[in-house]
Amino acid sequence: MPPCPTDATLDAFIARWSASGAHERANYQLFVTELCDLLDLPRPDPATPDPEANRYVFERAVAIRGADGETSTGFIDVYRRGSFVLETKQGADAETAPPAGGKTGHGKRGTRQWDTALERACHQARRYVGHLPSAEGRPPFLMVCDVGHVIEIFSEFTRTGGVYERFPGPRDHRIFLPDLRRPGAATPAQESDLGVIKSLHLHTGHCKASVLYLRFEGCPA
Numbered sequence: 001m002p003p004c005p006t007d008a009t010l011d012a013f014i015a016r017w018s019a020s021g022a023h024e025r026a027n028y029q030l031f032v033t034e035l036c037d038l039l040d041l042p043r044p045d046p047a048t049p050d051p052e053a054n055r056y057v058f059e060r061a062v063a064i065r066g067a068d069g070e071t072s073t074g075f076i077d078v079y080r081r082g083s084f085v086l087e088t089k090q091g092a093d094a095e096t097a098p099p100a101g102g103k104t105g106h107g108k109r110g111t112r113q114w115d116t117a118l119e120r121a122c123h124q125a126r127r128y129v130g131h132l133p134s135a136e137g138r139p140p141f142l143m144v145c146d147v148g149h150v151i152e153i154f155s156e157f158t159r160t161g162g163v164y165e166r167f168p169g170p171r172d173h174r175i176f177l178p179d180l181r182r183p184g185a186a187t188p189a190q191e192s193d194l195g196v197i198k199s200l201h202l203h204t205g206h207c208k209a210s211v212l213y214l215r216f217e218g219c220p221a
Helices: 008-019 024-038 112-130 177-181 193-202 210-212
Strands: 058-066 070-079 082-089 141-146 151-154 174-176
Touching: 008 024, 008 177, 024 082, 024 112, 058 112, 070 112, 070 151, 112 141, 112 151, 174 177
Parallel strands: 082 141
Antiparallel strands: 058 070, 070 082, 141 151, 151 174
């Protein structure tokens, strides 16, 4: 049974990443790697020249054919075949954002500009999903992450190219970083948000309940 993160480890992770902002490209791979370590899950693998071998990698290349017949290449920030695609952005907290003219990344968090940036990231991820090789199928989960701040979760369990809906519902599809400390209300057994994230990572296409209710074994409710 894998060890659970201690309160001190969780607090250190949250404090370290809550202080970051406005630098998605510089931060996202380190954030994902450290989140995997926190959950005692494997890190993404090194990418290879063979796309078929890139089952779980950063920057998964996707060939995108446009309406004019021209092909361009897109890159999924994090891809795990049969499980999820993850697109990242990074905004900045309004309280710590720099003065006018300073860098705020994808917007001050909580503003309409920030919401729009996350919506665009979701549409971008959906576009990439639609261009994945048919032999790989469609992943059941799509996630959007503002690095060090929040993870949004969407699901499409038929895996046939349907619409990804907010998961588990329209009002509770966001897991903010401080939420990793608290129990959730997924079941009477009080699954933790940490357990939900871990279950998503391990998911390979089973029913909805198996994702939401899989326990992070050994962690107290």
